Structures are given as C-alpha cells and as structure tokens.
Amino acid sequence: MLYFGKMGLIRRIWKRRSQGFKQEMLVLYFAIRDKKTPIAAKLLALLSLLYLLSPIDLIPDFIPFIGYLDDLIIVPLLLHLSFILLPASVIASSRLKAQNHLKKIRIILILLGVVLVLIMAGIFFLAKDLFREIS
Numbered sequence: 001m002l003y004f005g006k007m008g009l010i011r012r013i014w015k016r017r018s019q020g021f022k023q024e025m026l027v028l029y030f031a032i033r034d035k036k037t038p039i040a041a042k043l044l045a046l047l048s049l050l051y052l053l054s055p056i057d058l059i060p061d062f063i064p065f066i067g068y069l070d071d072l073i074i075v076p077l078l079l080h081l082s083f084i085l086l087p088a089s090v091i092a093s094s095r096l097k098a099q100n101h102l103k104k105i106r107i108i109l110i111l112l113g114v115v116l117v118l119i120m121a122g123i124f125f126l127a128k129d130l131f132r133e134i135s
Contacts, residue, residue: 025049026098026105027091028082034090041085048078 028045031037037045052075059070083091 023095023098023102024079024083025052026101027094028079030094030097031086031090034094036087037090038085038087041082041087044078044085045082048075048082051075051078 028049032042032045032049057067057070059067086094
C-alpha cells in the first residue's frame, strides 16, 4: 500500500525531492557566480540551468512518451555532470548560501502571493462596480 496516514508515502517523497531540487538549482546558481569555479564547470552549469528553464526542448513534449525523455534523462544528466565538475569547496559554500537564500525566497514568494490575491480582489471589485454602473 502506498498511502500511510494523512500524508502518503509518494507525496512525502515527492515533496522532499522537489525541495532538494529547488535548493540544488540555487547551489548551481551560486556556484556559477563563485570565482573559484573552473570555466568548464561554469559553462556546463549555465547550459544545464538555461536548458532547464528554457521553453524550447530538443524533443517536443507533444510526442507521446518520447517527448518527456529529455526532461527525465537529459536535464538530470546535465545537472549531475555539472556537480561532478564543481570543486567540493565551491559546492559546500554554495549550499550554505542556498540554504540562507531559500528561506528569504519562500518569504518573498508568500508575500508576492498575498499581494497578487489582494490585487485580484481589487480588480474584481472594481470590475463589479463598473458593470453595475453600465447595467
């Protein structure tokens, strides 16, 4: 059985992996900016981050099954190779920076979400009053 209690096993694993993935992206970002990182490692890390964030894929996603292979194989392979090329000291310092910034980013995203909801509510009420005057 894959479901235990309130939060299923699959959900817990997915949540843990997604949090780690976000942090690893920040680690790569800080490693690219570090002066001790070799040029080859910087280029591969930059390429992997750009490919990950790019809407353009080598294999289009609308092709069944094969379209997702680049997301499942190419991206993790590029990220893994990027971490292999990075020096251990750069990875350690980048992990510390990522942990510190991850907390700040979460707070900023929550605040942006609240502001977005308030803006949407304001637009709703303005539109409601505008349509009431028109009718």
